[in-house]
Amino acid sequence: MIPAAFEYKRANSVDEALRLLGEHGEDAKLLAGGHSLIPMMKLRLAAPAMLIDIAGIPNLDQIDAASDPLTIGALTKHAKLAASDELQKKAPALWDAANDLGDPQVRNRGTIGGASAHGDPSADYPAVLQALDATFTLAGKNGTRELKAAEFFRGMFETALGANELLTKISFAAAPKSAYVKFHHPASHYAVVGVAVALTIDGGAIESARVAITGVGDVAFRAAGVEAALKGVKTNDADGLAAACAGAASGVQARSDTFASASYRTAMADVFAARAVAQAAAR
Amino acid sequence: MAFTAMVGARIRRREDPRLITGRATYVDDVRQVGTVYAAFVRSPHGHAKIVSIDTSAAKADPRVLAVYTGEDLHHAHGVKSSLPVAHKMADLKTPPHYMLALDEVRVVGDAVAIVVATTAYAARDAVELIAVEYEVMPAVTDVEKAAAGPPYVHASLGTNIAFTMPFAAGDTDKAFAEADVVVKQRIVNQRVAPVPIEPRSMVANWDAGMQQLTIYSATQIPHLLRTQLAVVLGLPENHIRAIAPEVGGGFGAKLNVYAEEAVVSWVAMQLECPVKYIETRSECFQAMIHGRDQIDDLEIAAKSDGTITGMRLKITANLGAYHQLLTPVVPTLTLLMAHGCYRFENISAEVVGVFTNTMSTDAYRGAGRPEATFFIERSIDMVAQRLGLDPAEVRRKNFIAKTSFPHTTATGLTYDSGDYETTMDKALKIVDYAGLRKRQEELRKQGRYLGIGLSTYVEVCGMGPSAAMPAAGWDSATIRVEPTGSITVLTGISPHGQGEETTFAQIVSDELGVPIDQVSVIHGDTDKVQYGVGTFGSRGTAVGGAALQLAIQTIQAKAIKIAAHQWEANPDDLEYRDGKIGIKGDPSKSMTTPEAGFAAFMGDNLPPGLEPGLDATRRFEPPNFVFPFGTHVCVVEVDAKSGQVEVVQYVAVDDCGRLLNPMIVEGQIHGGIAQGLAQALFEEVVYSDDGQLLTGTLMDYAIPHAEQVPHYELDHTVTGTTVNPLGIKGCGEAGTIGSTPAVANAVIDALAPFGVVHIDMPLKPEKLWAAMQPKSNGSVR
Numbered sequence A: 001m002i003p004a005a006f007e008y009k010r011a012n013s014v015d016e017a018l019r020l021l022g023e024h025g026e027d028a029k030l031l032a033g034g035h036s037l038i039p040m041m042k043l044r045l046a047a048p049a050m051l052i053d054i055a056g057i058p059n060l061d062q063i064d065a066a067s068d069p070l071t072i073g074a075l076t077k078h079a080k081l082a083a084s085d086e087l088q089k090k091a092p093a094l095w096d097a098a099n100d101l102g103d104p105q106v107r108n109r110g111t112i113g114g115a116s117a118h119g120d121p122s123a124d125y126p127a128v129l130q131a132l133d134a135t136f137t138l139a140g141k142n143g144t145r146e147l148k149a150a151e152f153f154r155g156m157f158e159t160a161l162g163a164n165e166l167l168t169k170i171s172f173a174a175a176p177k178s179a180y181v182k183f184h185h186p187a188s189h190y191a192v193v194g195v196a197v198a199l200t201i202d203g204g205a206i207e208s209a210r211v212a213i214t215g216v217g218d219v220a221f222r223a224a225g226v227e228a229a230l231k232g233v234k235t236n237d238a239d240g241l242a243a244a245c246a247g248a249a250s251g252v253q254a255r256s257d258t259f260a261s262a263s264y265r266t267a268m269a270d271v272f273a274a275r276a277v278a279q280a281a282a283r
Numbered sequence B: 001m002a003f004t005a006m007v008g009a010r011i012r013r014r015e016d017p018r019l020i021t022g023r024a025t026y027v028d029d030v031r032q033v034g035t036v037y038a039a040f041v042r043s044p045h046g047h048a049k050i051v052s053i054d055t056s057a058a059k060a061d062p063r064v065l066a067v068y069t070g071e072d073l074h075h076a077h078g079v080k081s082s083l084p085v086a087h088k089m090a091d092l093k094t095p096p097h098y099m100l101a102l103d104e105v106r107v108v109g110d111a112v113a114i115v116v117a118t119t120a121y122a123a124r125d126a127v128e129l130i131a132v133e134y135e136v137m138p139a140v141t142d143v144e145k146a147a148a149g150p151p152y153v154h155a156s157l158g159t160n161i162a163f164t165m166p167f168a169a170g171d172t173d174k175a176f177a178e179a180d181v182v183v184k185q186r187i188v189n190q191r192v193a194p195v196p197i198e199p200r201s202m203v204a205n206w207d208a209g210m211q212q213l214t215i216y217s218a219t220q221i222p223h224l225l226r227t228q229l230a231v232v233l234g235l236p237e238n239h240i241r242a243i244a245p246e247v248g249g250g251f252g253a254k255l256n257v258y259a260e261e262a263v264v265s266w267v268a269m270q271l272e273c274p275v276k277y278i279e280t281r282s283e284c285f286q287a288m289i290h291g292r293d294q295i296d297d298l299e300i301a302a303k304s305d306g307t308i309t310g311m312r313l314k315i316t317a318n319l320g321a322y323h324q325l326l327t328p329v330v331p332t333l334t335l336l337m338a339h340g341c342y343r344f345e346n347i348s349a350e351v352v353g354v355f356t357n358t359m360s361t362d363a364y365r366g367a368g369r370p371e372a373t374f375f376i377e378r379s380i381d382m383v384a385q386r387l388g389l390d391p392a393e394v395r396r397k398n399f400i401a402k403t404s405f406p407h408t409t410a411t412g413l414t415y416d417s418g419d420y421e422t423t424m425d426k427a428l429k430i431v432d433y434a435g436l437r438k439r440q441e442e443l444r445k446q447g448r449y450l451g452i453g454l455s456t457y458v459e460v461c462g463m464g465p466s467a468a469m470p471a472a473g474w475d476s477a478t479i480r481v482e483p484t485g486s487i488t489v490l491t492g493i494s495p496h497g498q499g500e501e502t503t504f505a506q507i508v509s510d511e512l513g514v515p516i517d518q519v520s521v522i523h524g525d526t527d528k529v530q531y532g533v534g535t536f537g538s539r540g541t542a543v544g545g546a547a548l549q550l551a552i553q554t555i556q557a558k559a560i561k562i563a564a565h566q567w568e569a570n571p572d573d574l575e576y577r578d579g580k581i582g583i584k585g586d587p588s589k590s591m592t593t594p595e596a597g598f599a600a601f602m603g604d605n606l607p608p609g610l611e612p613g614l615d616a617t618r619r620f621e622p623p624n625f626v627f628p629f630g631t632h633v634c635v636v637e638v639d640a641k642s643g644q645v646e647v648v649q650y651v652a653v654d655d656c657g658r659l660l661n662p663m664i665v666e667g668q669i670h671g672g673i674a675q676g677l678a679q680a681l682f683e684e685v686v687y688s689d690d691g692q693l694l695t696g697t698l699m700d701y702a703i704p705h706a707e708q709v710p711h712y713e714l715d716h717t718v719t720g721t722t723v724n725p726l727g728i729k730g731c732g733e734a735g736t737i738g739s740t741p742a743v744a745n746a747v748i749d750a751l752a753p754f755g756v757v758h759i760d761m762p763l764k765p766e767k768l769w770a771a772m773q774p775k776s777n778g779s780v781r
């Protein structure tokens, strides 16, 4: 890869990273796993003058699955999430996504923080973390602030992260009846449509549902209509579950590319929502 | 006859240890002192006038050594600034194809200028400093639109049609008049990109003292590259050395002479130092040749029993903006193979080659034959569907009988040998065809859509007789028995993944009776190896291996003379037995080839008049092509809700003649199927109407990942050939040729309950899903 020239500094703490960000301003970019940033630099679509490598900051790569809510450090690699038995039990939707993301190289380098901060409209976690109603902790010069996933993901490659902020951790309540199901793009393997579902079930019927969809629009979104329609549906009523998922992406401006048109993406949102609901209900 | 310890054995490839441990030397691994780095400024437009090029900012960068534009090359002494095209068509339109665009660019990625700098980074930075002012012109990428009229890719031609080739055999009108059914279909064989893992790569050096150009290039044809560089650069050919070191995949895309190879060589001559250029993946998508891209308009005449009686065919080939080396030849191969393995005699056809503002198409694994196999195999299924017959039985009905070989086709080829029914029956048995059809019925009742696709292909390869392919027909081999007994083979083919370092050593080991590790096979360097044509068209072993076999015969004959002299015997009483020289019917005496070689080296005990040394160079001129064949069966399930395809089973029974190394053959078939299946399901190069390449990265363009290809169940039959002394046919392209229609037929078969007759590739989920949707009036289509 032959990017434009850049300076490189390694930050050993959040404070140091924030200080460097403050010093270099617009010209600087944080570097975590590099698996979104470096491909852009390779294509010279990004040419930051300064890379601040945060991958070595200690203690930001831990999964704390014993606590409630569960907490995951922003530098936790996909592979670590994918290998976590605790996560598989307590938040299988995230475990599904981590296992189904990229390839071994990507999973061994890329981080949950980087994947979130990048704001890719076809990435998996934006749907999962909205379905888990996760809380994002952002560190800045003046301390930290917390945001809900739905506020964090704002648009295509756009998040609520300020220019001088760093995402430190992500937390969410356990959601053992959750699942993530993905329609892979045949080339990129990103989500053409990806649906994350977290359910609570009472007496064989759905008590509450959070359904979030990535890949379809400019940003992952909650499918409020489906969530409402699912309430009270018996989990053994396959047709009822599928019917509740109709119109999952209604009102969303779907994207088109050479692989899938907007109308197909919209139709697939229903199909994959139904599959994700069925899978979550079966857990 | 030699004993067969090595030939036929599953010997592991001798190439692999260095490849999988990172010790192989690819072009980018060639490190020479004083190397400078090139990068190209490329057109961002499909069609535009170059108004001006401002190189001043780039030249002001202290790291930049030189910038050259089309003007510089055009006026350079001795340089022929247009690139070669090999063809035999009298009225082919061959507009100039400048090494660097002059006045006008005609495709996104057209090279406009070259920058040379001290590092690869500086060269890329400098590309961004060069300001090219363009005046955008109307572009055309749709081949039918281009054929119909303006805008013209080359205004001076006043047309986009580069050639029209009519063909007729038999009485097609009569066949259609007497047909019970006529199946009519327009079949698009989409454009695909070869995507070798190693992109185009080259480093050229000019030794001013010796007036010698050396170019390392990722090429399939080092000698032909040398010849063409001599022509284009105006250099004596013996002052050029072309080396193909390890080459990371070619698939036909490196069977070419690229502008970049010539420009980088010329720049090395100007700067008198090594100049390296390794293209990026993005450039590779834009400026390496593409494959396929034909529209085949077909009509098939058939009798109600499924007998096919005639074909009307129009091949409209999208040539791209310029001719590359074989651009116009490829679609003519489609016509030659329009028959497939079927008997019918009446064909009326036309091939039209059309320029568009897209990258040139050229040979890509199969090169013209996959297109033919695709439409004839689809046609058989369409005829079967129309008549309510089983597609396997329609094939059986139309096969050329195994007793009628050699068989001359209406298109004028002579198929050497074949037994199509046996491979089909074997494949059908492996999949339990009758059982599968039953299961298909049952699953349909449950709303599950299983599809079974057959492809009974035959292909033409072992390119080929020189009469058909001048300068690309024959090949060469040298064998040297070294004084201490090791044996060196110099082969004119230039393998780049096919494994001939192993198979050729297997042959020599058996025939000349030395352990395989005493044999080394050298290739790909014009200063080491006698002239050879190269590796493409599944010819490496069928032609190069045959030349090796001839050289073995020469070595054996001379070794026998040496032994006869020492034993005071008559050479006619001696023979090679189990790799050693012996006396016919007398096991008491033997001499090894190394012993004969040592005697030839010592020179003091040779028959009078016999020259010292034991070596031989031979060339093989194939009397015909070879025609491997086989049956591929693909079973898929299409998900009715999403249109996603799962390949449930894949069986291939191929016949490529004698198997020198079954493991290598299987590897070739595996890779071939992966590429062919990928064309059926995933791959598609897409240009926008104004010429932008929309599938220019591996994030958009889908080459198959491991998990996207099925487990392959392989089997084979062996039908010999007398075309070459090894009795082998090629297997390099067969997998690609056979697989695409098998997969497409399976998917379309799955959708038969929806009334689907044909869907163009790639068979993307969205298309299948759309075809499976109930129509608004409640019926299904």
Ligand SMILES: Cc1cc2nc3c(=O)[nH]c(=O)nc-3n(C[C@H](O)[C@H](O)[C@H](O)COP(=O)(O)OP(=O)(O)OC[C@H]3O[C@@H](n4cnc5c(N)ncnc54)[C@H](O)[C@@H]3O)c2cc1C
Residues within 6 Å of the ligand: A029, A030, A031, A032, A033, A034, A035, A036, A037, A038, A039, A074, A075, A100, A101, A102, A103, A106, A109, A110, A111, A112, A113, A114, A115, A116, A117, A118, A120, A122, A123, A124, A125, A161, A165, A166, A167, A168, A188, A189, A190, A191
């Ligand atoms: C071949 C390939 C396939 C892939 N497939 C998928 C897939 O199927 N699904 C999917 O979802 N993703 C996929 N990805 C993307 C992958 O998940 C990346 O790892 C991820 O998007 C970025 O994480 P990273 O740690 O590599 O971030 P980097 O590339 O280092 O950074 C990405 C961006 O986030 C910023 N950033 C990083 N960390 C922080 C932080 N803690 N705080 C603030 N800003 C930060 C960076 O400045 C940069 O702008 C794929 C990537 C590749 C290369």
